[in-house]
Amino acid sequence: MKDADMHIPTYQDMLDAEERIRPHIRRTPIRHSDYLDELTGAQLFFKCENFQEPGAFKVRGAANAVFGLDDEQARKGVATHSSGNHASCLSYAAMRRGIPCNVVMPRTAPQAKKGTVRRFGGVITECDPSTTSREATFAQVQAATGGDFVHPYNDPRVIAGQGTCSKEFIEQTDGLDMVVAPIGGGGMISGTCLTLATLAPETQVIAAEPEQANDAYRSFKAGYIIADDAPKTIADGLLVPLKDLTWHFVSNHVSQIHTASEQEIIDAMKLVWKHLRIVMEPSSAVPLAIVLKNPDAFRGKRVGLIVTGGNVDLDRLPWTPTT
Incomplete structure (x- = not known):
């Protein structure tokens, strides 16, 4: 796709994408944990995109x-x-x-x-x-x-496709107060904004980012894109900066961006593995990490968290010692 072909995807583009991709993806399940609800004081709904055949929402x-x-x-x-x-x-x-x-x-x-x-x-x-x-x-x-x-995120076709996740999410949960997703380049967040702005405009979109790769957080505060060239974080799926298309959605529709430390991400990842009994990668743990870090922002709410992927190297887990 050439730059001249770029346009801001619409809700209809998302609906067209839903029809086009239906034979090739899974309608992923929702998981919840009474323990995690009690721990956070919120009702948490986890959308398990790690169950896609390639292991990720993308x-x-x-x-x-x-x-x-x-x-x-x-x-x-x-x-x-x-x-x-x-x-x-x-x-x-x-x-x-x-x-x-x-x-x-x-x-x-x-x-x-x-x-x-x-x-x-x-x-x-x-x-x-x-x-x-x-x-x-x-x-x-x-x-x-x-x-x-096919750009990983700054492509209207990609954003429209990612937007189908939130349509499923809303249908499967009968509505949510907030949806929280990781943010790197912003493809999933943009798709979430695209869908929810029309389907559930009352639902807030919250982005979750590692402290050590917090260019989206700083961009959000500054009002323009700030790009880091080579940040380092265990959340390896969140290393890339925002681009023009994704910045459009982030700047216009995201309610808040919260950040989490490396240890907070690891702790959240462990909790999910233990209490939901599913494999998630570090990038996918950032949403729960920010909920745990900012309980007052989520307490008493119906909160959807997108588990974006489960492609983790089982021989090099972030909580195991390296030699």
Whole structure:
């Protein structure tokens, strides 16, 4: 997709995406825990996008982009840069359509995520762990392959696809006071804003971000995009900065952005593993971490938390000692 094709996706785009991707995704379940409700003083509803076949919500936007291509472009395949989950999900969608997928990934990306990309037939080119390196390496890969660029988040097709998650969420819970999702580049948050602004305008959208990669928080406070080139956090899915399309939704529709420390993220991740008995990756634990950190903001509310992914390296869990 060329820059000239960029437009702000609409609610109708989300509905069209829902129809297009239905054969290729799962309507993921909701989980809750009496213990976590008691601990936080809120009713917490966890939308388990980690149960998607590639293990992350990003299959929604990826499938919408892949299956929206005309046959001529599809023959050239798709290409992207990603720290992991978008790469996995785009590879999965491309595999289902039978087209090539080339992805640029940081050399520091978890092996579990690289393994998933390769399992779905994606071809990986590694780069240094910075936004600058990702984008420069990607430009070379795309020039060589001619694949359609499916941006991990700053793409109207991707945002419309991600918006289908919140439509399901509202339908499955009979309404929520708040929806909390992690924020990195802002694809899921943007899709959430897109859907809820029309379907449930009374529902607040709250973004959750690591303290050590808090450029969205600082952007929100400043009123313009502040981009960090190479932040470091265990929440490896939240390392990228906002872009123009996602900033549109964040600046116009997000009610608040809260941040959590590395230890708070790990503690929340442990709680979910123990009490919900599901595998989530660190990025997915940030929403619960901010609820635990800011109890007065959520107490007595019906709060939806999007578990964005479960692609974690089981041999390198963040609470295990490294040698």
